[in-house]
Amino acid sequence: xxxxxxxxxxLATLSAEDITLIxxxxxxxxxxxxxxxxxxxxxxxxxxxNLFFEPSTRTRTSFxxxxxxxxxxxxxxxxxxxxxxxxxxxxxxxxxIEAMQADxxxxxHPSAGAADTLARGVKSSVVNxxxxxxxxxxxxxxxxxxxxxxxxxxxGLKVAIVGDITHSRVARSNVHAxxxxxxxxxxxxxxxxxxxxxxxxxxxxxxxFDDALREVDVIMMLRLQLERQSRGLFPTIxxxxxxxxxxxxxxxxxxxxxxxxxxxxxxxxxxxxxDVADSLSSVILNQVSxxxxxxxxxxxxxxxxx
Amino acid sequence: xxxxxxxxxTEHRSGKLVMDQHEISRALTRVAHEILERNKxxxxxxxxxIRTRGVYLAQRIVRRIHDIEKVQxxxxxxxxxxxxDDLGLRKGQPTLRKTSIPFNxxxxxxxxxxxxxxxxRTIRAAMDGLMDLGRPQEIQLAVLVDRGHRQLPIKANxxxxxxxxxxxEDVQVFLDEEGEEDRVIILKAEWGGSP
Numbered sequence: 001x002x003x004x005x006x007x008x009x010x011l012a013t014l015s016a017e018d019i020t021l022i023x024x025x026x027x028x029x030x031x032x033x034x035x036x037x038x039x040x041x042x043x044x045x046x047x048x049x050n051l052f053f054e055p056s057t058r059t060r061t062s063f064x065x066x067x068x069x070x071x072x073x074x075x076x077x078x079x080x081x082x083x084x085x086x087x088x089x090x091x092x093x094x095x096x097i098e099a100m101q102a103d104x105x106x107x108x109h110p111s112a113g114a115a116d117t118l119a120r121g122v123k124s125s126v127v128n129x130x131x132x133x134x135x136x137x138x139x140x141x142x143x144x145x146x147x148x149x150x151x152x153x154x155x156g157l158k159v160a161i162v163g164d165i166t167h168s169r170v171a172r173s174n175v176h177a178x179x180x181x182x183x184x185x186x187x188x189x190x191x192x193x194x195x196x197x198x199x200x201x202x203x204x205x206x207x208x209f210d211d212a213l214r215e216v217d218v219i220m221m222l223r224l225q226l227e228r229q230s231r232g233l234f235p236t237i238x239x240x241x242x243x244x245x246x247x248x249x250x251x252x253x254x255x256x257x258x259x260x261x262x263x264x265x266x267x268x269x270x271x272x273x274x275d276v277a278d279s280l281s282s283v284i285l286n287q288v289s290x291x292x293x294x295x296x297x298x299x300x301x302x303x304x305x306x
Numbered sequence: 307x308x309x310x311x312x313x314x315x316t317e318h319r320s321g322k323l324v325m326d327q328h329e330i331s332r333a334l335t336r337v338a339h340e341i342l343e344r345n346k347x348x349x350x351x352x353x354x355x356i357r358t359r360g361v362y363l364a365q366r367i368v369r370r371i372h373d374i375e376k377v378q379x380x381x382x383x384x385x386x387x388x389x390x391d392d393l394g395l396r397k398g399q400p401t402l403r404k405t406s407i408p409f410n411x412x413x414x415x416x417x418x419x420x421x422x423x424x425x426x427r428t429i430r431a432a433m434d435g436l437m438d439l440g441r442p443q444e445i446q447l448a449v450l451v452d453r454g455h456r457q458l459p460i461k462a463n464x465x466x467x468x469x470x471x472x473x474x475e476d477v478q479v480f481l482d483e484e485g486e487e488d489r490v491i492i493l494k495a496e497w498g499g500s501p
Contacts, residue, residue, distance in 0.1 A: 024402075025402050027404055028385065028387075028388075028402045028403065028404050028405070031404050031405055031406075032388070035438065035439060036439075036440075037438045037439075039438070040388035040389065040435075040438070041388070041389060041434070042387075042388040042389075042390075070388075300388075300402070
């Protein structure tokens, strides 16, 4: 079976089979990442460009490592060092990069839709590494991969996604993918942080954390974007933490063996208490290492075949 | 494995039979004896099958060696997809499977096992893959069928049967482990091109 897409922009447009193919392919790359020599020649001669208009050390490094483990050449562009500051448009920047024979362009951009615009304008494969509040497909894929390792199957899995759903591209990608794979998704957060109409994607919406937590198998905590706090989406951080923070007592409401996830970086003591973040229930560091394997799978699948 | 296997072809089940169940069985028994003879026993020996059919053949040879010597040799499975030199030249991605070699290959004598030796590119990829896992003392090659037409200077140490073929013919191996009756057939391939 092949991934019949030139680009990876959104999980909304992938089928359950496509998602499963990526996760199964990532299995092979996890094996590669466990070897002494963590490198295979699959993308030898290919060029991968990291085009990051927003700072993100974690995601950029993960993509860079993934590309290097596949033996691709990697170039990093950031707006501060490119002609974007001189007024060049996104498409012109990308076409210039394409003219340097780039095979895959990985883009992070503060505007939703930037990755899609780019994909339509260039022949290279484009991977969305986060566009505005829209989607962050590889982060969701690594969440799914990590869950699959722990829970084996998605059908009937009860998942709570907690926090600022409105501003979370990770949450949106996860809702698309998890509902497609048959999971029961519950969105929890202050009403000011839940976008209207999100229940149309197949997830249920809850304002009270404790209610939504009952019997869930997975608790996916989102990072509270403290920089948005000035916009008054909730009264105080302390109140947010009291109502929507995950601590050891609250964790007991979930199903036995429930898994705690967080895309990082964590605000310890705000959305998640330190004892929970460092507990055996937490798979936060597994998410990071699985990120490389999942991104290798995505790069490999997009680069293979005509 | 041949570069163009059954996955890329239309359904062919007919063709000229060149090895039947008994012949395959006898060939593998002979290969098992030859491996023991060449290596003077089982000391430091391990078998690695190239996915998919090479894995089954390696397991069969390991069983035969066990019958003869009462020694269970280490046995692994190697997926060479990531070491192929034709990614991007093909119409779709080859299916990626996991490599599983649950022992340290360093300083072992590794017998690579595959079903058909053709251009030699699969074996080159397999040797590259093995080298990334460690430094074996020696790599030997066992194949069920050698059909010729090498594109690389590679030669098998153990051959079940030499089957001279034309370039536009295809050799297909069917095995019991895949739900087929053991047999090797030769047929005119539809693709007719070079890999």
